[in-house]
Amino acid sequence: MISIKNLHASIDGKEILKGINLEVKAGEVHAIMGPNGSGKSTLSSVLAGNEDYEITEGSVDFLGEDLLEFSTEERARMGIFLAFQYPIEIPGVSNMNFLRTAINETRESRGEESIAAKEFLAMVKEKSALVELDQSLLKRYVNEGFSGGEKKRNEIFQMAMLEPKLAILDETDSGLDIDALKIVSHGVNTLKNKDNATVVITHYQRLLDYIVPDFVHVLYKGKIVKSGTKELALELEEKGYDWIKEEVNA
Amino acid sequence: MSSTLTTNKTQDFVSNIAENKLSLWNELTAIRESGLKALSHLEFPTTRDEYWKYSRTTKITKNEYQFKPIPTPSINLSQVRIAGLDTYEIVMVNGFFNEELSSLPKNDVLEIKSFEECTTEELTSYFSKNLDTISNFFSALNTAYFSEGIMIIAKGVSDKPVHLIQYSEGDKVISQPRNLFVTQKNAELSIIKSSMNHNTFNFFYNSVNEFFIGENSHLHYYNLQNYNQGIQVISTNVATQEKNSTFSAYNYTLNGDWIRNNTNVFVKGEHCESNLYGAYQPKEKQHIDNHTIIDHIMPNCESNEHYKGTVTDKATGVFNGKVFVRKDAQKINAFQSNNNILLSNDATMNSKPELEIYADDVKCSHGSTSGQLDEEAVFYLQSRGLSKDSATALLIGAFLGEVVEKIRIPELKEKVLEMYGME
Structure with missing residues (x-):
């Protein structure tokens, strides 16, 4: 689905990604x-098309297309979804209005009909139930006055509404208590199928008890320095990152 | 007419107006007197005057103008009508009342008539009662040489809003409508003013409205400004409030080459509420200036002022809001805020909120912000599939929407939202 080769990216002249290689196939986590x-987080921002970062080297192939050639919104319409670590509050813009616009512009770009009001509402009802997001929150402005957990659930709700091919969850577990973590994971797991893929960026192994990965990669100093299966995550949890750092620096 | 106190340039401008107004000169001469007197010592404002610091008037003062009545204009009023809203309509063409096109009330609650139909007593008790109507050159010019005037007297709660439509057309034409709006004790009225202009070139529109808000009465004035090219606008509103009254002025500007709005409210009674709201979107090389004054003379009153704007291309926006709280005006709550978003590097915004407090037991705040569109929010919306343009439009809509939401007539709110492209 996505093939990242030797990706280098910098911000304000400082190189953050120093040659990332990663291959994710449909159906994988x-x-x-x-x-x-x-x-x-730089990797997720770069994949989503954040223009603050400059790509200095490398390539990203997404479904046979040169992803780096596309704008943020084009990538979203192609099926890339980024669940933000810190979802921003947007006063004055209602959740529903913004989501309907997002869905319609995506459909329009694919030459499809815009979504009927009834269909949209039914979809909202179904998908918000998935992450136990109160409908009253949806009528409010985007993330305004939401708790940390509500913001993260709103991200997964949006993901459910937009049905992406590749979902990148950037520290979605940070700040979540165990109940919220279970709800969010349940949402992600339900949305998983053989045609889409998920990249989970996390600091803690705990999340991976709920969203079970097929592969685990360790990113250090802008490079993937180790890859393995879910057992690698357990090892990291137990031993920390120092042994990895030592291996790399040795 | 002329006086040695003024410069030749100002004199020439005034005497040119004076000459070509002669055909309109009528028995209303007497009430023009205060304006004529004021003009004998007032000069064209320059940017050295604090009140005109950011708005050059040379585009106006370099021209010679004439009044131009059009008895049978062809106007398509449906352009400005508000869908689903039944209103009385007053149509003024180049500053002259057009009774044929108007549809006036036939009841005892609302009286609408031209100055010619007013009694001398009616006129003298309201016309130019507020010194602000002769305190600067352009207001005095209107007081001396207004083209025609309408008086609205609300004696109770009006069943419908009044829609005042100001139509402008012509080359080097001056239009100086002068209106008196009176709400008597316990009356309630909403006035919507729409502007239309067609084939205007160097047109100068200089209106003065005087509002008299009687005891326990409520007046809401909505000013919609969406002009085509070729017109310079100075729109002055001066309101006086008696006790327990509400006056709200809403100013929504979408387009206009050069606009200066003056809204001045004098709160002369206790327990009054005054609200001033405005939104503006200058673009290209447009210049939009809002000057306001709220003068709290009596205690126990509240005022709310909120102006918001987005400035783009090479346009300029100006906001100057003054709130006075006089020595005996205790227990005043006065809030003022002005927020701006600059959408281009060449856009300019001059914002000056001012607060002068002479009382000691008051709650007042004022503030001004000018910034750029939140790039992070744009990115967030784009990452969900919205184009940069629609993300920007959505954010601007959200920003200006706050002051559009203040509109109390739902049909009108729809119209204004549509005007700003944010339904």
Whole structure:
């Protein structure tokens, strides 16, 4: 589905990603772990098309297309979804209005009819139930006055509404208590199928008890320095990152 | 007419107006007197005057104008009518009342008539009662040489809003409508003013409205400004409030080459509420200036002022809001805020909120912000599939929407939302 080759990216002249290689196939769940400052969030921002970052080298192939050639919204319409670590509050823009616009512009770009009001409402009802998001929140402005957990559930709700091919969850577990974590994971697991893929970026192994990865990668100093299966995550949880750092620096 | 106190340039401008107005000069001469007197010592404002610091008037003062009545204009009023809203209609063409096109009430609650139909007593008790109507050159010019005037007297709660439509057409034409709006004790009235202009070139529109808000009465004035090219606008509203009254002025500007709005409210009674709301979107090389004054003379009153705007291309926006709280005006709650978003590097916004407080037991706040569109929010919306344009439009709509939401007539709110492209 996505094939990242030797990806280098920098911000304000400082290189953050120093040659990322990653291959994700449909139906797979990949976890990217790593210490703070290793470039995890940069990778997700770069894939989503954040123009603050400059791509200096490498390529990203997404479904046979050169992803880096496309704008943020085009990538979204192609099926990339980023669940933000810190979802922004947008006062004055209602959740529903914004989501309907997002869905319609995506459909329009594919030459499809816009969504009927009734169909949209039915979809909202179904998908919000999935992450136990109160309908009254949806009528409010985007994330305004939402608790941390509500913001994260709103991200997964949007993901459910937009039905992406590749979902990148950037530290979706940060700040969540165990109940909220279960709800969010349940949502992600329900949305999983053989045609889509999920990349979970996380600091903690705990999330991976609920969203079970097929592969685990360790990102350090802008490179993937180790890959393995879910057992690698358990090992990291137990031993921390120091042994990885030592291996790399040795 | 002329006086040695003024410069030749100002004199020439005034005497040109004076000459060509002669055919309109009528028994209303007497009430023009205060304006004529004021003009004898007032000069064209320059940017050295604090009140006109950011708005050059040379585009107006360099021209010679004439009044131009059009008795049978062809106007398509459906352009400005508000879907689903039944209103009385007053149509003024180039500053002259057009009774044929108007549809006036036939009841005892609302009286609408031209100055010619007013009694001398009616006129003298309201016309130019507020010194603000002669305190600057352009207001005085209107007081001396207004083209025609309408008086609205609400004696009770009006069943429908009044829609005042100001139509402008012509080359180097001056239009100086002068209106008096009176709400008597316990009356309630909403007035919507729409503007239309067609084939205007160097047109100068200089209106003055005087509002007299009687005891326990409520007046809401909505000013919609969406002009085509070729017109310079100075729109002055001066309101006086008696006790327990509400006055709300809503100013929504979408387009206009050069617009200066003056809204001045004098709160002369206790327990009054005054609301001033505005939204503006200058673009290209447009210049939109809102000056306001709220003068709290009596205690126990509240005022709310909120103006918001987006400035783009090479346009300029100006906001100057003054709130006075006089020495004996205790227990005043006065809030003022002005927020702007600059959408291009060449856009300019001059914002000056001012608060002068002479009382000691008051709650007042004022503030001004000018910034850029939140790039993070744009990215968030784009990452969900919205184009940059629709993300921007959605955010601007959300920003200006806050002051559009203040509109109390749902049909009108729809119209204004549509005007700003944010339904």
